[in-house]
């Protein structure tokens with residue numbers, strides 16, 4: 001029902017700014033991370049046009065907004081700047097006020113909490129509390145899950161880059177791969193989700209720790225990557241680390257890169273239980289999704305691959 | 312328009328299971344993390360009743376669903392289990408198919424991507440691509456932001472727990488606090504968002520590194536916590552580390568805890584530029600929101616505190 005631009009660049013490719021950026025305001029009574037995460041995903045749908053490709057967007061996150069006065073100030077400012085508003089407000093009155101004020105002042109708005117909350121409410125037959133996460137009296141119970149997540153993060157930090165191989169048996173997940181396949185950021189991403197992760201580098205001329213072959217092989221995952229992409233990444237890494245051109249040579253030279261990936265491929269072939277995950281062109285969270293899908297499938301052996309949780 | 316239960320426990324408190332758990336299916340053509348994050352936030356609205364408080368919920372995440380066959384299988388299974396469906400599907404045809412199939416088979420459903428995408432589309436005047444994140448041809452450019460986020464994570468790991476004080480000047484954010492105020496998980500959370508973080512412990516009888524007082528004080532944040540809560544956390548920590556009862560004594564004894572917090576308070580008083588952040592009862596992401604709000608306010612000195620980004 002809306003007419004869109006094609007989003008294509010204008011004839012004059014030399015224009016520095018083709019359009020003035022559009023503003024998106026995000027407001028939450030909590031941290032704002034839910035709004036930010038959702039807006040980020042939605043903006044993925046406009047990648048063909050963002051930044052210097054014809055349109056650009058500025059987002060502005062306002063967190064901890066739990067009173068109507070500050071809320072109204074923000075909406076007024078949004079109206080002035082021609083911004084749209086995307087909000088998560090647990091309090092029914094506040095959410096309603098945001099909606100009405102936006103209508104009144106001509107600010108396009110989207111409530112991204114209420115639709116899910118209402119759908120869940122009617123599904124489980126319980127009414128929502130309407131209390132924002134920081135509401136007085138709402139104590140966050142420092143439950144088991146909280147402590148085990150922190151433990152996972154601390155464990156994962158200590159196990160980075162092949163450290164403490166004697167502890168590999170304690171890990172939930174062990175990642176194996178050559179340098180710059182993203183083992184460290186992937187380990188940390190998974191740790192944040194509560195998994196104890198260890199990562200073990202494959203380096204030409206260095207033996208893998210023996211313990212790697214004594215632990216449960218079902219929890220080991222190999223990472224692989226396209227050699228050309230890996231070389232590009234290693235070059236940028238070598239530059240940022242200020243490697244001498246000698247070291248840079250061995251580390252990011254194509255011949256060396258291919259040989260090291262060849263070694264990795266042979267190790268994986270000798271250990272066919274380890275799934276081999278292609279990371280080329282994947283964002284860290286995408287590789288994490290693949291790892292966890294496989295991890296949970298192995299545990300459940302169920303027909304329809306899924307990750308289940310109890311609340 | 313929906314009649315809800317009060318969600319209160321039944322008379323018989325000994326019942327192990329008061330109600331059968333309600334099922335929530337989450338489906339994404341991508342990682343599923345957006346759906347999981349949003350559902351998690353929404354479930355916060357039912358905390359008064361979840362788990363053993365009268366109702367319980369099982370979530371099931373199906374990621375990487377980008378064909379109609381698997382989608383229909385999942386929806387059929389949802390219908391069988393009496394589950395509801397929450398989905399993010401970038402492809403218009405797939406999203407529409409999900410909606411129709413859910414109507415047909417009586418599965419309550421909520422599309423959480425389309426409303427935001429459509430609102431943004433009409434705001435910026437550009438049509439969405441309809442391409443899921445993993446679509447062939449959609450190459451993730453290993454841009455500057457990607458590398459700088461990974462660098463932030465690697466930096467932060469190396470700076471954990473007061474390591475390498477000579478590098479404090481390279482950090483964007485420096486966290487100071489006594490043991491078990493959540494410095495490590497908070498540092499990692501911020502690192503994932505692209506900030507280089509160092510954390511420095513305050514330990515009775517140990518001097519703070521001199522470099523801490525030579526770097527820009529505007530980037531230093533002190534953490535503080537209620538002594539009773541800290542003692543509880545330390546006790547559980549000491550137990551999980553298997554501390555001898557002697558060490559446990561000094562570490563988690565109330566007298567020791569209070570003294571150490573007193574030292575921290577005096578250090579903060581001597582450095583009034585450092586904001587002091589109360590972490591008691593806050594989840595890591597909540598403390599992160601407070602830190603980043605202050606961090607960006609200091610930089611912008613603007614009237615309306617916000618975190619802005621360009622896309």
Ligand SMILES: Nc1ncnc2c1ncn2[C@@H]1O[C@H](COP(=O)(O)O)[C@@H](O)[C@H]1O
Nearest residue numbers: 028030031032033034090132133352355
């Ligand atoms: N544990 C929780 N309890 C209650 N409400 C929550 C919880 N987590 C998130 N929310 C609400 O969900 C929305 C998104 O949260 P946030 O991601 O912190 O901005 C806000 O309206 C919060 O108040």
Ligand SMILES: Nc1ncnc2c1ncn2[C@@H]1O[C@H](COP(=O)(O)O)[C@@H](O)[C@H]1O
Nearest residue numbers: 041044339341342343344345401443444
């Ligand atoms: N960078 C991106 N480009 C295109 N679509 C995206 C991007 N990131 C997320 N999405 C879409 O947003 C929804 C949520 O993504 P996810 O959190 O990976 O499940 C899915 O439908 C994805 O296809």
Ligand SMILES: [Mg+2]
Nearest residue numbers: 161183184185
């Ligand atoms: Mg590494």
Ligand SMILES: [Mg+2]
Nearest residue numbers: 472494495496
């Ligand atoms: Mg620590």
